[in-house]
Amino acid sequence: MWTDNTMTFSPALEEKFARLLTIYPKGRQRSALVPMLLYAQDEIGHVSNELIEELARRVGVQPMQVDEVIGYYSMLHRKPLGKYHIQVCTNICCMLVGGQELYDHASAALGIGNKQVTPDGLFSLEEVECMGACSWAPAIQINYDFHHHVTPERLDQLIADVRAAQGGKQTQ
Amino acid sequence: MPLYNEPSPLEVKVISQRFSLAHSANIETYLATDGYVAIKKALQMTPEQIIDEMKASNLRGRGGAGFPTGMKWSFVPRNTDKPRYIICNSDESEPGTCKDRLLMEYDPHQLIEGMMIAGWTVGSNKGYIFIRGEYRYLIDIVDKAIAEAYAEGYLGENILGSGWSFDLYTHTGAGAYECGEESALLESIEGKRGIPRLKPPFPAVVGAWQSPTLLNNCETFATVPAIFRMGGAQYAELGTPKNGGTRLFCISGHVNKPGVYELPLGFNLLRMINEVCGGIPNGKKLKGVIPGGSSSPVLKAEECDTPMDFDSMAKLKSMAGSGGVVILDETTNIVQLAMRTMKFYQHESCGWCIPCREGTTWLRKILTRFYEGGGRQEDIVLIDDLAKSMFGRTFCALGDAAAMPTMAFIDKFRGEFETYLKASQPTEPSPELAII
Numbered sequence: 113m114w115t116d117n118t119m120t121f122s123p124a125l126e127e128k129f130a131r132l133l134t135i136y137p138k139g140r141q142r143s144a145l146v147p148m149l150l151y152a153q154d155e156i157g158h159v160s161n162e163l164i165e166e167l168a169r170r171v172g173v174q175p176m177q178v179d180e181v182i183g184y185y186s187m188l189h190r191k192p193l194g195k196y197h198i199q200v201c202t203n204i205c206c207m208l209v210g211g212q213e214l215y216d217h218a219s220a221a222l223g224i225g226n227k228q229v230t231p232d233g234l235f236s237l238e239e240v241e242c243m244g245a246c247s248w249a250p251a252i253q254i255n256y257d258f259h260h261h262v263t264p265e266r267l268d269q270l271i272a273d274v275r276a277a278q279g280g281k282q283t284q
Numbered sequence: 285m286p287l288y289n290e291p292s293p294l295e296v297k298v299i300s301q302r303f304s305l306a307h308s309a310n311i312e313t314y315l316a317t318d319g320y321v322a323i324k325k326a327l328q329m330t331p332e333q334i335i336d337e338m339k340a341s342n343l344r345g346r347g348g349a350g351f352p353t354g355m356k357w358s359f360v361p362r363n364t365d366k367p368r369y370i371i372c373n374s375d376e377s378e379p380g381t382c383k384d385r386l387l388m389e390y391d392p393h394q395l396i397e398g399m400m401i402a403g404w405t406v407g408s409n410k411g412y413i414f415i416r417g418e419y420r421y422l423i424d425i426v427d428k429a430i431a432e433a434y435a436e437g438y439l440g441e442n443i444l445g446s447g448w449s450f451d452l453y454t455h456t457g458a459g460a461y462e463c464g465e466e467s468a469l470l471e472s473i474e475g476k477r478g479i480p481r482l483k484p485p486f487p488a489v490v491g492a493w494q495s496p497t498l499l500n501n502c503e504t505f506a507t508v509p510a511i512f513r514m515g516g517a518q519y520a521e522l523g524t525p526k527n528g529g530t531r532l533f534c535i536s537g538h539v540n541k542p543g544v545y546e547l548p549l550g551f552n553l554l555r556m557i558n559e560v561c562g563g564i565p566n567g568k569k570l571k572g573v574i575p576g577g578s579s580s581p582v583l584k585a586e587e588c589d590t591p592m593d594f595d596s597m598a599k600l601k602s603m604a605g606s607g608g609v610v611i612l613d614e615t616t617n618i619v620q621l622a623m624r625t626m627k628f629y630q631h632e633s634c635g636w637c638i639p640c641r642e643g644t645t646w647l648r649k650i651l652t653r654f655y656e657g658g659g660r661q662e663d664i665v666l667i668d669d670l671a672k673s674m675f676g677r678t679f680c681a682l683g684d685a686a687a688m689p690t691m692a693f694i695d696k697f698r699g700e701f702e703t704y705l706k707a708s709q710p711t712e713p714s715p716e717l718a719i720i
Contacts, residue, residue, distance in 0.1 A: 185457075
């Protein structure tokens with residue numbers, strides 16, 4: 113059986129959800145499911161069991177139906193990602209100009225493999241398919257931010273920048 | 285906003301004309317540069333007149349199939365009580381393609397106006413822009429533009445005193461190439477797995493929420509305002525017969541100046557490489573070109589002195605597809621390219637139909653083994669046979685999209701597979717292969 117409503121989201125996300133439930137035709141609230149899953153994941157880090165039950169209730173389907181949907185979409189994650197999710201494209205346009213080497217470099221630099229998280233939870237790594245940056249390859253996304261023409265050196269710098277910013281926060 | 289790549293003087297800018305303007309995404313910029321002029325014209329026209337104008341433009345769908353847009357618009361029944369929907373396919377995911385991103389980033393109002401004209405034509409009051417999940421920043425840009433359009437009276441109730449109302453929303457995907465297939469996109473927008481639907485009925489008749497739905501690619505909609513500003517016939521003249529206008533070519537791979545360039549249909553491919561993109565780096569020779577996204581069959585270097593339009597590509601048994609032009613220099617490893625292409629299609633196959641699910645999986649395994657040095661003489665024939673067995677037998681076009689490039693790699697570069705095989709030094713099989 114469903115649990116009681118235990119999840120609360122930020123006011124901004126609640127507002128977004130409320131709007132999403134109105135933009136599709138009457139009785140078709142299920143249409144809001146994929147956007148709600150992605151936006152909720154952005155806020156809480158991954159798709160938890162609680163989130164599945166919560167959204168199932170909100171759009172009026174069974175939790176299993178939500179789970180079925182999640183399994184289809186590559187951006188929906190059932191396990192927590194790192195705070196900074198580094199996605200390296202190795203599809204053909206990136207591959208032709210060093211995308212595979214860039215992925216291997218990222219893996220070595222972070223000490224983790226595909227879809228793994230660093231022990232401190234700061235980074236996760238994913239080898240992804242084409243992200244729509246083919247003419248400015250090789251490309252990566254860190255969370256939702258695009259970086260184009262990325263060299264291994266540039267990637268090292270991006271990682272170092274995150275670590276430095278993180279270190280700064282901890283000492284404050 | 286700075287451009288991603290320098291423009292070329294050879295470009296003919298129709299739909300990218302505002303890209304280099306300051307604040308190009310703002311409605312003030314749009315209104316100052318002939319924005320929302322086309323919808324005013326269209327509102328004075330009947331649906332039949334609009335569809336005739338669209339047919340005269342010879343605009344063909346920019347998503348990949350190249351279907352005549354005017355004809356597609358005419359398929360949507362207008363004498364029905366059912367609501368009709370306009371859906372923009374901005375699920376841009378075909379490897380090699382990165383143009384819809386620019387259209388939404390630099391000129392979202394052009395897209396909105398194109399969708400409005402489509403909405404007015406088929407009597408629709410609601411539209412949705414389906415944007416791939418990876419393009420999160422574009423949702424904010426397009427939402428802002430939509431809000432501006434409402435504020436200025438271009439969206440909402442009684443638009444420009446016409447008595448017609450039109451609402452527009454964005455809808456995010458969450459990572460799935462297959463959702464670019466129009467019926468899979470409809471499943472996705474209904475909150476389900478993006479599994480394609482049986483056709484017919486086509487979406488024009490039974491689409492989103494069981495209602496007639498007009499679905500076009502983002503670039504297709506974005507081209508509509510220009511057609512009504514300049515006239516369909518004049519737009520058509522920019523291109524070649526039956527291939528009207530210009531399109532955004534996304535050029536990637538081995539060229540000195542890769543980028544997205546707006547060029548007339550029929551522009552010569554070699555000129556594209558040498559004059560628009562500054563040639564191949566380090567004086568290397570051309571090996572081939574993938575002319576329309578990763579699903580289009582590769583062209584050999586000697587086939588590349590060709591106009592780039594839908595019909596010329598069909599004559600070469602390839603496709604103009606989504607406009608993703610991938611340039612391959614002489615050092616390109618075709619075996620690796622074939623393997624990586626198949627890895628993609630296997631990853632993206634929805635698994636619904638068996639020929640695609642099994643075909644892409646086995647092709648990936650065999651191509652991976654071959655690439656990793658464990659190739660056997662019979663593999664070359666086997667790869668070709670498997671691809672041919674899959675071709676035309678899958679539920680949707682994804683299976684064909686995987687089969688076509690594979691057959692072309694084998695057909696046109698068989699010698700490279702032979703040479704690769706001879707040089708192969710078997711290594712440890714990858715973990716994935718241990719299970720076969």
